[in-house]
Amino acid sequence: MARFTLNINGKQRQVDVDPEMPLLWVLRDELDMKGTKFGCGKALCGACTVHLNGAAIRSCVLPVSATVGAQITTIEGLSEDGSHPVQQAWMEVDVPQCGYCQAGQIMTASALLANNPKPNEEEVAAVMSGNLCRCGTYPRIKKAIDRAIELSR
Amino acid sequence: MTTHINRRKFIRVSGLSSAGLLLAFHLPGKNTQESVAEEVELNAYLKISTDGHIQIVAKNPEIGQGVKTSLPMIIAEELEVDWDQIEVVQAGADSRLGAQFAGGSMSVKTNWDALRNAGATAKAMLIQAAANEWKVSNADCYASAGVVYRKGKKKGKPYGDLVVAAAKLEVPKDVPLKAPADYKILGKSIPGVDNLALVTGKPLFGLDARPSGALIAVLQRSPVFGGVVESFDATAALQVPGVVEVVEVKASASKMQNRSSVAVLAKNTWSAMKGRSLLQVKWKVEEGQEESNRRIRSELDKLTNQKGEIELRNDGNVEEAFANAPTVLEATYEVPFLYHATLEPQNYFADVKEDSIYLSGSTQVPGGIPGLASRITGIPVDKITLDQNRNGGGFGRRLTADYAVEAIVLSQQLKQPVQVVWTREDDIHHDFYRPAGMYKFKGALDENGKLRAWHLRSATTSRYLYRGSTESPHTTEVFPDGFPAGFVPNFKMEYSPVATTVPTGAWRAPGHNATCFIDQSFLDELAHAADKDPVKFRLELLGNEDKTMPYADHGGPNYSTKRLRRVIEEAADWGGWWAPPTRFRHRGFAAHFMFGAYVAQVVEIQLDEKNWPIVKHVYAVVDCGILINKSGALAQLEGGIIDGLSAALYGGVKIREGRTKQDNFDTYPLLRYQEAPRIDIQILKSTERPEGLGEMTLPLISAALCNAIFAATGERIRSLPLKDNELYRKSS
Numbered sequence: 090m091a092r093f094t095l096n097i098n099g100k101q102r103q104v105d106v107d108p109e110m111p112l113l114w115v116l117r118d119e120l121d122m123k124g125t126k127f128g129c130g131k132a133l134c135g136a137c138t139v140h141l142n143g144a145a146i147r148s149c150v151l152p153v154s155a156t157v158g159a160q161i162t163t164i165e166g167l168s169e170d171g172s173h174p175v176q177q178a179w180m181e182v183d184v185p186q187c188g189y190c191q192a193g194q195i196m197t198a199s200a201l202l203a204n205n206p207k208p209n210e211e212e213v214a215a216v217m218s219g220n221l222c223r224c225g226t227y228p229r230i231k232k233a234i235d236r237a238i239e240l241s242r
Numbered sequence: 243m244t245t246h247i248n249r250r251k252f253i254r255v256s257g258l259s260s261a262g263l264l265l266a267f268h269l270p271g272k273n274t275q276e277s278v279a280e281e282v283e284l285n286a287y288l289k290i291s292t293d294g295h296i297q298i299v300a301k302n303p304e305i306g307q308g309v310k311t312s313l314p315m316i317i318a319e320e321l322e323v324d325w326d327q328i329e330v331v332q333a334g335a336d337s338r339l340g341a342q343f344a345g346g347s348m349s350v351k352t353n354w355d356a357l358r359n360a361g362a363t364a365k366a367m368l369i370q371a372a373a374n375e376w377k378v379s380n381a382d383c384y385a386s387a388g389v390v391y392r393k394g395k396k397k398g399k400p401y402g403d404l405v406v407a408a409a410k411l412e413v414p415k416d417v418p419l420k421a422p423a424d425y426k427i428l429g430k431s432i433p434g435v436d437n438l439a440l441v442t443g444k445p446l447f448g449l450d451a452r453p454s455g456a457l458i459a460v461l462q463r464s465p466v467f468g469g470v471v472e473s474f475d476a477t478a479a480l481q482v483p484g485v486v487e488v489v490e491v492k493a494s495a496s497k498m499q500n501r502s503s504v505a506v507l508a509k510n511t512w513s514a515m516k517g518r519s520l521l522q523v524k525w526k527v528e529e530g531q532e533e534s535n536r537r538i539r540s541e542l543d544k545l546t547n548q549k550g551e552i553e554l555r556n557d558g559n560v561e562e563a564f565a566n567a568p569t570v571l572e573a574t575y576e577v578p579f580l581y582h583a584t585l586e587p588q589n590y591f592a593d594v595k596e597d598s599i600y601l602s603g604s605t606q607v608p609g610g611i612p613g614l615a616s617r618i619t620g621i622p623v624d625k626i627t628l629d630q631n632r633n634g635g636g637f638g639r640r641l642t643a644d645y646a647v648e649a650i651v652l653s654q655q656l657k658q659p660v661q662v663v664w665t666r667e668d669d670i671h672h673d674f675y676r677p678a679g680m681y682k683f684k685g686a687l688d689e690n691g692k693l694r695a696w697h698l699r700s701a702t703t704s705r706y707l708y709r710g711s712t713e714s715p716h717t718t719e720v721f722p723d724g725f726p727a728g729f730v731p732n733f734k735m736e737y738s739p740v741a742t743t744v745p746t747g748a749w750r751a752p753g754h755n756a757t758c759f760i761d762q763s764f765l766d767e768l769a770h771a772a773d774k775d776p777v778k779f780r781l782e783l784l785g786n787e788d789k790t791m792p793y794a795d796h797g798g799p800n801y802s803t804k805r806l807r808r809v810i811e812e813a814a815d816w817g818g819w820w821a822p823p824t825r826f827r828h829r830g831f832a833a834h835f836m837f838g839a840y841v842a843q844v845v846e847i848q849l850d851e852k853n854w855p856i857v858k859h860v861y862a863v864v865d866c867g868i869l870i871n872k873s874g875a876l877a878q879l880e881g882g883i884i885d886g887l888s889a890a891l892y893g894g895v896k897i898r899e900g901r902t903k904q905d906n907f908d909t910y911p912l913l914r915y916q917e918a919p920r921i922d923i924q925i926l927k928s929t930e931r932p933e934g935l936g937e938m939t940l941p942l943i944s945a946a947l948c949n950a951i952f953a954a955t956g957e958r959i960r961s962l963p964l965k966d967n968e969l970y971r972k973s974s
Binding site: 090106107109110111114117118119121122123124125126127128129130131133134136163164165167168169170171176179180183185186187188189190191192195214215217218220221222223224225226227228229230231 | 304305306307308431433434436437438440441442443444445446447449450454458483484510511512513515516583584585586587632633634635636637665666667873874877878880881882883884885888906907908912913914915916918920921
């Protein structure tokens with residue numbers, strides 16, 4: 090067990106955990122932030138995506154000890170009220186079916202657009218291919234990303 | 243929609259005829275000057291507060307099929323309120339609401355009457371209350387947007403002002419229902435009621451619903467199906483910080499409930515997983531150590547080479563027809579075991595106390611779990627509370643409550659609240675898979691290319707056989723009334739079940755996900771053999787006469803050839819079927835009736851350099867009766883196509899040495915973003931009763947895809963998934 094101070098959504102949070110514990114479980118079990126989802130535990134599905142210094146990463150395989158000093162943003166911190174253009178677009182297009190993967194999809198898409206405000210189709214596909222949606226909302230995710238690009242202008 | 247939080251005095255009043263029950267309690271609040279509202283339950287489906295707030299109950303589990311939005315829409319329509327006037331509230335297990343489950347695409351169709359009546363009855367009572375107050379006939383009053391008006395008057399009374407008086411009235415019978423032409427909510431696109439909560443990461447799912455203080459249980463089950471714990475050593479596991487206890491859980495008598503296992507209980511999920519990885523368990527396995535796809539395949543092959551165990555249909559005389567036909571075709575089709583892969587792994591929470599139980603977690607059968615818990619613990623059902631949360635997918639996996647039993651048994655054993663959490667590996671290893679099957683066809687055409695005889699010998703690893711059901715093992719495996727049965731003068735269908743230790747269950751569009759592939763593929767083969775256009779061949783078979791065909795399986799008791807013909811014609815026209823194919827675009831077609839709905843699809847593919855199909859565009863035409871939620875319906879139909887495509891390209895469980903050999907999404911791939919085709923769907927206008935939509939487009943895509951591959955290459959795909967088909971194995 091070890092103490093860590095993490096910077097999550099602009100706030101300092103203290104935890105006392107196994108240094109190997111992945112960030113995902115620190116968020117969910119220690120800090121009661123349930124927006125980041127457990128899907129595969131092997132960085133294969135993207136449900137656990139958060140931002141680490143602005144880059145989309147899979148929190149299910151990232152040990153908490155590796156996140157010290159970094160700015161961590163989770164779905165809860167993207168915006169408090171759903172006003173982020175990606176969240177807005179997701180609601181406008183009515184993307185979610187079961188909705189379980191969508192926090193991860195939104196975190197991946199928002200990191201992409203923050204770094205590349207006008208990605209082309211291939212650039213979007215290259216990034217979004219890392220996030221599985223078992224319900225098959227891909228066509229709507231595509232529409233919502235196009236809409237988020239418009240809303241961000 | 244608004245979230246309604248204020249300090250109010252709640253009074254719940256039930257309609258007089260139901261019990262006259264009056265409950266009152268005070269919410270904590272210092273300021274007694276704040277508004278005091280009474281909350282009145284006019285029936286089990288809705289509550290109206292005296293301050294005008296309206297709550298509508300969502301009775302069934304939300305698994306991504308949209309019923310948390312679509313079912314309340316039906317009530318709101320008849321209640322005559324605007325959608326933004328209401329709050330949707332998820333019901334717990336509540337026997338007053340009838341059956342609570344998600345399966346068979348039945349939520350809309352089986353609740354249609356009850357939900358309309360719930361809304362219309364409440365509306366009638368509110369109108370009656372206003373009429374009584376105004377001392378006029380209720381025929382002189384009407385409701386609009388949550389307000390009752392007297393004809394000719396501009397000012398009306400809102401429902402909130404009428405509800406206390408309305409609750410004192412006798413509940414009327416046979417209230418009038420709205421005509422579809424007057425619908426204001428039904429047929430519109432209403433976004434999912436949880437969308438805001440979902441995009442902001444609120445804890446909506448089963449896995450999110452653990453109260454603090456509960457232990458997490460991660461269980462080690464036998465890698466070989468049916469194995470039983472012989473002994474275990476938990477020394478290393480217990481040394482992991484956070485691990486609290488390691489206990490054995492005995493298997494239930496039922497194969498559909500929990501399996502023999504060792505549970506590691508910890509204060510957090512990571513510790514439980516880590517502890518489990520250090521467990522040493524010895525398993526005792528009595529049968530099935532050698533079970534494999536190869537063994538099952540040879541058994542399926544043997545049984546489809548001989549007379550079937552069950553003869554399901556025998557019209558005319560197929561043997562005679564084959565003997566005399568100028569053209570006879572034979573073909574063998576195969577489908578693999580499929581994994582459900584709900585993105586939220588299985589999980590369940592149980593808090594079994596001395597004389598009460600609290601339950602929550604992801605399931606498609608919330609209505610059945612209290613009974614299950616009662617039988618296990620002896621605690622009566624009326625002392626059991628079950629809350630429903632969103633499910634991160636279902637697809638049939640969560641019709642089986644094995645993991646809920648694990649939580650109930652563990653909580654009872656440890657006298658502590660327990661949340662059982664499955665890892666992805668647990669989920670893939672211990673699923674109840676879509677049965678594997680083999681299908682041998684023989685078809686005969688006459689001199690004019692007319693279909694004269696159809697003979698199917700089928701065998702699958704029957705899921706009803708697996709669970710030891712008293713129902714016939716062919717149930718939901720093959721459908722003796724499905725098209726083209728009844729249109730071929732000589733028609734025979736036989737079936738044989740194969741016993742295996744591999745667990746099987748319902749997988750989205752059970753049975754149809756295999757039979758539509760084989761039937762619609764073989765019809766395509768016959769059309770080509772007859773040198774006829776595949777769509778024209780189907781239409782010719784259906785005939786021009788409008789017929790009502792008997793259909794004994796789910797979705798019956800009959801189906802209409804007129805409606806089936808219409809989706810075929812519309813899809814062919816709309817999907818550009820009649821235009822000549824281009825060098826780069828090839829088309830395939832399929833049409834199917836299932837669960838009461840009619841679907842036809844045109845798929846357009848391009849081939850890459852290895853002849854692998856890139857699905858570019860899918861057109862689907864659907865007749866599902868009255869449309870409830872346009873956006874939700876389209877979402878289901880789109881999702882079904884992508885799910886079916888994913889399974890057709892990649893799905894297939896590898897069984898060797900009595901166990902599943904894949905572990906995660908690297909070895910069990912699913913379709914990803916860049917592979918999703920463009921999808922266009924047309925839902926035909928209809929005033930027929932509404933049908934469900936959660937499963938209906940799924941079965942067609944595999945057939946339409948393989949028919950397109952044939953059109954492009956002349957190669958016929960008869961075995962799924964494509965990635966394991968010899969056509970692609972040899973080229974890769």
